Amino acid sequence: MNSSSRRALAGITTAGLLAGLGVAGITSPAQAAAAAPVRLVVGLKAGEEVSAALPTLSGFGLGDAEASGSSVLRDALAEVRAKTLDVPAAKATALIAALKLDPKVSYVQVDPAVEAFAVTPNDPIYKNQKELGQIKVPDAWATTRGGAIKVAVVDTGVTPAGDLSGKVLRGYDFVNRDTSATDDYGHGTTVASLIAAKTNNGAGMAGVCAQCQILPVKVLNWEGKGDTSDVAAGIIYAAKQNAKIINLSLGGSEPSPVLQDAIAYANGRGALVVASAGNENSSRKNYPAAYADVLSVGATDTRTGGTARAKFSSYGASWVDVAAPGYTAGMLTDGSYCWVGLSDCTGKDYIIRGTSFSAPLVSGVAALVASKNPRYSGWGLSNAITSSTRKIGGWVKYGLVDAKAALTRGTDTAKPSATTTSPGGGAKLRGSAAITPVGLKDTGGSGIRNVDLYVNGKWHSWDYVAPFAPKLNTKKYNGAVKVQLRLTDKAGNITWLGARTVVADNTPPKVSITKAPKNKARVKGTVTVSVKANDKYGVSKVQLLVNGKVVATDAKAGYKLSFKVAKQKRTMKVVVRAYDKAGNVTKLATRTYYRR
Secondary structure, three states: OOOOOOOOOOOOOOOOOHHHHHOOOOHHHHHHHHHOOOOEEEEEEOOOOOOOOHHHOOOOOOHHHHOOOOOHHHHHHOOEEEEEEEOOOHHHHHHHHHHHHOOOOOEEEEEEEEEEEOEEOOOOOOOOHHHHHHHHHHHOOOOOOOOOOOEEEEEEOOOHHHHHHEEEEEEEEOOOOOOOOOOOHHHHHHHHHHOOOOOOOOOOOOOOOOOOEEEEEEEOOEEEEHHHHHHHHHHHHHHHOOOEEEOOOEEEEEOOHHHHHHHHHHHOOEEEEEEEOOOOOOOOOOOOOOOOOEEEEEEEOOOOHHOOOOOOOOOOOOOOOOEOOOOEEOOOOOOOOOOOOOOOHHOOOOOOEEEEHHHHHHHHHHHHHHHHOOOOOHHHHHHHHHHHOOOOOOOOOOOEEEEEHHHOOOOOOEEEOOOOOOOOOEEOOOOOEEEEEEEEEEEOOOOEEEEEEEEEOOOEEEEEOOOOOOOEEEEHHEEEEEEEEEEEEOOOEEEOOOOOEEEEOOOEEEEEEEEEOOOOEEEEEEEEEEEEEEEOOEEEEEEEEEEOEEEEEEOOOOOOEEEEEHHOOEEEEEEEEEEEEEOOOEEEEEEEEEEE
C-alpha cells in the first residue's frame, strides 16, 4: 500500500477490534472497541501441556476462555505450544499482567492484526502479462510447465472460477471455522491465479505453474483483514497438508511469537514459505516477511522494464530477499480478468499492483523448480531462486528472480553429522527428558532443519528449533528404552545416529529413618539421623535439610547425616529427602526439634 491507500497495521494491535466495528446496536468505533472481546495469544513453556487449563484464568472468572476458536485452530496452535483466549476488553490488561507471571507461560500478547498487502490501481499502462517475461518464465517453460505441486494460498480464500476451475483443493476457512474456503474479498483468488491459472486453453491468463494445485487457506475476512493467530494456524495447517510452498501475500508491522513459531514449524516439515515484503515505501520491517527462513519478496516496476523498485515497495537488503514485478494481470472471483490500463478494473483496490502479487510469481517459480527437482526441500527451492537472481540494486539482498536460471541450480547433498547422543547409554531418565545430538553440524551449508527422536523403532517426537533437543516422554515407558536420533538438514539430507538404551524411571525411591530423635524432641550438640533408602535403579544421594537449607548430604548406603544444633535457630524444621539416579525424589514428613 502507499500513503494514499490503507496501511497495514498502522498502530493497530488489538486484533479483535477489526471485526467488531459492524456489530448491530453499536453506534461508534469507540463503543465497538470497548465492547468487542480481545483475543490473546498465549505461548507455553517447553514441557507444559497445552490441553491443561491455566489456573490464572479462574481468578478472573474466565475459565471458559480457552474454549475459543475451532478444534482445527486449537489443534494447529497446539503444535507450537500456543492457544488463543477471547477475553472481555475490560479484563485484558490485568489478565496479561497476571499471565506474564504464570510460571507455565512463555509469552502472552494481544493477537496482532494482519491484512492483505494490496494497493489501489493507479497508472493504466499494461494490457499484457509483461511480468512473466521480466522474470523469464516463458524461457523456463521450455524446460517445464510445472507438475502437480501443492501450493497453499494463505489469504482471503480462493474461488475456483475461470482458469482456476478444477485446480483448487479442499481447504479450510479459519475465519468462519468451516471447510468452505471460498473468497469473499477477491485478493486470494487473484494471488492464486498468478501461481496456477490454466495455460494453453485459449482463454484467460497464464499462471506461472500451469499444473500446480492450490490449497486454499482462508485467514482474512471480507475486508482483507484478520488475526495473526489465524495466519499462524493456517501456516501450520498447510504444512500438515504437505503443501510444498506456502504463499503469504499479507502481513503487518508487529512481530508475533506464534507466527514465528508457525513458520519454524513449516520449515521443519520442509516447506518453503514465501511472503510479500509490504507496500510501505520504507525500510520498516513487515512480518512474516522479515522472519528468518522466509523468502521475502519486494516489487519491481513492471511498466519501466521490471528492474527498478516499484515506488510503493518496502525495501531493505537486510530482510527483503528477492524482487519480482509488482504490476500484474490477475483473475477475479467471477472469472473475469484485470490488468493495468483496463477501464473495467478502475476502483478495484485488491488487484493490479503490490508486493501481494510479486510474491505469488515467486511461489510459482518455486513450484517450477520443485517440478523439475521433486526431491528439493523448501530450502533447496529458496536457494535455487536466490542463487540465480540478477542484481538490480542495494534495496534487495539478492536481486530480481530469474525462473530459467533457477531451474539450473543444484542443492546441498552433504549429510549432517553429530559425534554422539546425550545422555549416554544406560542413563536413568524421568519425566520429559531431552535427547540431544552432541557436535551437531552440517557441512553442506544449508543448516540443520530438524532432529527426530525414535523410540523402540517408532517416531516419538521432534525439534525444529536450535539447539534441537527432542523430548522423550518417559511416562509412557517403564524400564529399558531404545532411543535413536535422525538428523535432517534444510536440504533434506538425512543421517541416523546409533541407537542406545536408556532407562525410563518415574518411581521415587523408598526411604525411612532408622534412627533419629523423635518429633518435638529437645536436642543439643550434634544430631545424627540414620536413613535407609533403596531404589530399583539405584539411589543417588540422601540429604538432610534444616529450616529449608541442606546441611548434610550422603551418597553411600548406610546413610548417616548430622548437624550441629548450636548453628541452628531455636526451632528446627528437619526434613530428609532422597534422590534416585533418574532424579525422582522422596521427602519424608517434617520433624520439629527444639534447642535445649
